[in-house]
Each structure stands twice: as C-alpha cells, then as structure tokens.
Amino acid sequence: MTTKTPASGMPTPLPGAGTNWRTRGLCRDEDPELFFPDTAADRRAALAVCARCPVRERCLAEALAEEGGRNTHGRHGIRGGTTPTGRQKLHSRTAKTAT
Template identity: 40%
Template sequence: MIQPLPAWMADGLCAQTDPALFYPDSGSQARPAKAVCTGCPVRRDCLEHALTNSEQYGVWGGTSERERRRLHAQKGATR
C-alpha cells in the first residue's frame, strides 16, 4: 500500500527545485542540494523523516547519506 506524502513536504523548498539535485550521481557533490536545504522551513521535519524511515539515498534535511549514517551511529551509541 502506498503511503500518502506527509503534509510538510509541500512546504519544502525542494518541492520547487529539480528533484535530481537531491540525488546526485556517485561522486557528485551534495553541496548544491544542501544549499537549498539551508533556508528550508521544514528542514527539521525532513531530517526527522529521513532518520525515522532510514532513507538511504539522497539529501534529506540538509544531510547526505554518509552524514545520516553517522547520526544513526551516534544515536545508537547514546542509548
């Protein structure tokens, strides 16, 4: 069953940007996508969504896949 998109996603600056920017090819920089995220009003919601749902690809909440893995590891270490 396909889940509906969270309401906050419509308020994301990424909704007004080319989605490909948030899924850079291997070896490409995530910096342009992160720049969009910097001023986004739903950045925290986006990051929380990515962490909760273990998003493995793309830039979410201003973080790359590697940065989210690091955040997951840090959360596990503090439990």
C-alpha cells in the same frame, strides 16, 4: 514541525504532524535529480537548498525514522540537509547515546 525523542534516541513525528509539511519544503520547486547528486558541486547545491528550508528538521527526522539502522547502501539522496553518510553517522551516534 518538531519531533520528540523517545528512549530509543530516534526522533519520531509528533502526533498529528502528518505529511503536509512537505508542501512547505523548498525542494518541491527544484528538480528532484538535484537531491541525488553525482558531483560535489551538485551536492553543495542540494545542501544549500536544505539549509534555507523551513522544514529541514522534520525532513531529517523522517529520513532517520525511515532508514533506521541501514548502512549507507540503504540510504539515498540528500534529505534534511544531510548526505547518506551523514545520516548514517547521525543514526549511529544517536543509537549509541540511547544505550
């Protein structure tokens, strides 16, 4: 699934994209706790799953859209192959380029 980037710079789902992309996510076969890591090793394991995932970009687009401008305390877990800090930096970068 691809996304469009409006003038705001934030990716948005394409019309009709729906949420069925989740059924193709590799995370569906993993323990959900893996994506809320306590250790660096767990974080690397979660990111490795995301790196192979065919819907990683769609997952990241949804995470960014849902989280908006929240700081890292409002972001949780590994989503779309990124950590909460990584998503905050990505959001800040795209927000700056949109202005």
